[in-house]
């Protein structure tokens with residue numbers, strides 16, 4: 001398995017992805033044929049109206065959910081070809097998550113949460129490096145706190161510190177600034193931007209045009225399909241496109 005975190009193998013490829021949720025009340029086609037390449041070392045924001053399929057796309061791109069049809073390739077490896085154990089190993093080796101629901105282990109301190117991916121990969125976590133990552137998100141003083149003793153925003157920042165420390169090939173973030181005040185949100189976006197500038201691939205779902213303006217490319221979804229892309233848009237241009245989609 002590839003465990004390097006350098007370009008270009010880190011790109012995520014979505015090839016003809018569909019995802020139908022089947023339930024007693026009927027089927028929902030959340031994704032209806034999404035093909036997209038996330039180039040290595042780039043920062044992409046995924047936007048679209050509520051229910052357009054953003055979270056579904058993110059879960060599938062990260063191998064947390066399987067598509068109904070179509071394939072996902074990460075770091076050159078087709079996820080379809082992997083059993084659950086290998087998929088977990090690939091995730092640990094190449095990805096980091098800043099998701100509300102996949103964030104931190106409650107039983108571990110902030111320090112140990114940041115150190116965890118490196119330890120799981122069988123390497124020693126250097127104390128100074130872990131503290132530096134916590135320092136970069138402004139949480140050095142909270143190294144001994146456990147997630148239940150922290151605010152939502154602080155937990156998000158621990159998850160970002162973990163990504164800074166682990167240096168995954170791909171970072172998936174779902175509304176990473178949703179729970180943060182404006183200044184902390186800006187700091188987090190600047191950190192994500194810096195990760196991409198250092199060769200990591202960042203994929204972020206957001207509703208916030210200002211957050212999306214930190215990305216290289218904004219991918220617009222509507223009704224389970226990619227309906228457009230914008231490169232290097234500013235917040236006003238992105239907001240205008242969103243308003244059109246929400247009409």
Ligand SMILES: Nc1ncnc2c1ncn2[C@@H]1O[C@H](COP(=O)(O)OP(=O)(O)OP(=O)(O)O)[C@@H](O)[C@H]1O
Nearest residue numbers: 021023028030048049050051052053054055056057
């Ligand atoms: N587990 C599920 N079972 C059935 N339908 C689902 C399930 N998860 C999502 N959906 C439906 O799939 C569609 C896409 O949902 P998804 O959460 O991906 O959208 P989203 O763009 O992330 O929305 P939001 O911005 O509101 O979070 C919606 O119509 C949603 O109701």
